[in-house]
Amino acid sequence: MDFRRIIAFGKSSHVVSLPKHWLNENNLKKGDLVYLEQDFDKLIVMPKEKNEDKEERKAVINVDNKDIKLIKREISSAFINYNDYIVLKGKTLPKYAKDIVKVIHNLIALEIMEQSAEKIVARDFLKVEDIKIVDYFKKEDIITRSMFVDLKDPEFNNYDDLIERQNSVKRVYLLLLKVFKAISKNTVLIKKTDLNLDIIFKYYRYNFALQKIAHSLRIIAENLKKVKNKSAKEKISGIITEQNKYYLAVMKALHTSNKQSAYELSNSRDELINNVNNLNIQMNSEISTIQERLVWIYFELHGIIHSIYD
Structure with missing residues (x-):
């Protein structure tokens, strides 16, 4: 837990410094806006929502030398970790294709965009x-x-x-x-x-x-x-x-x-x-x-x- 001292600023305002590592993690710089939200006795500081396009995230899963249980876990993990695309490939893909398609269809807002003997591509359409x-x-x-x-x-x-x-x-x-x-x-x-x-x-x-x-x-x-x-x-x-x-x-x-x-x-x-x-x-x-x-x-x-x- 970090501690910060409250500093008087003018006659009616006070200032609290923000941790540099938090600013870096949220790509904030001097002049940027942040959200302040009061929650009972707490004050939550949140970075300003940015409208710029985010880089699309992709998870690539190679199915070779894996059993279907491990492949299912890797698909679920890629889904939970908010990847825009999940790509499955490998020489043994046709062997598992039916089970993989079923897993993808069972995940909400995840849709198959491409399917062949060499590759299955699923896209995540979820808006959190x-x-x-x-x-x-x-x-x-x-x-x-x-x-x-x-x-x-x-x-x-x-x-x-x-x-x-x-x-x-x-x-x-x-x-x-x-x-x-x-x-x-x-x-x-x-x-x-x-x-x-x-x-x-x-x-x-x-x-x-x-x-x-x-x-x-x-x-x-x-x-x-x-x-x-x-x-x-x-x-x-x-x-x-x-x-x-x-x-x-x-x-x-x-x-x-x-x-x-x-x-x-x-x-x-x-x-x-x-x-x-x-x-x-x-x-x-x-x-x-x-x-x-x-x-x-x-x-x-x-x-x-x-x-x-x-």
Whole structure:
């Protein structure tokens, strides 16, 4: 943390010097304008938004000697890091082309501009300033709620559809991760989100939590698909029903910023986890995994609760 002394300037003004490294990082010089924004007891200084054309960024990914999992991760990383173009090439490209195209289509605002046996070029059309963080988080929430609703029904068996919904949560998760990354590199964007920095940090945490919850629900679905014992399914559905009520209460406390409700929900967590651990079902690998993931979900929800009253 840097410290600066306030200097009197004339009869009614005061001056605070700015760190030279910050000026250099934001290409600011004498005479340039900066934004000043008051946030309670803080004063945020942001570089003036520049209208000049920015140099286009390109990520080049060579697919040779890599498996598809690594290629997918590299595409996601290039997307999150706000590259204007993502270029994939290599002798083994035809082998992975179908999977690569599917990955690109699953990333919001990323479109294939060129495709051949030697190269795939995708362009990013996203404008970060147009993304409403809260709206997209609510979309994640709605999809996650639908996953809970289906899993608490002991007769539900359309697990493949539920697994696909988790992919929809992941799409939004990556989009928001990209927005948060852009904001961290260009503080001018903070002003365009209509949120203060503290709230943005909280939604950064919420975004991770919902992705992990949806992923856990997917794993629960994949394992429930293998459970044939009707009684076991009914008991698990009962626990998921209980967890769904808790999830809805946490989301309500979050959206209404209800600290008192958050405190009460925090106090009930351990009892709910005990209900999961004391589930009276004959154990096997599938049941054990389901129990583990149900507990993980409670811990993720508890993290959200903490951020409500912190």
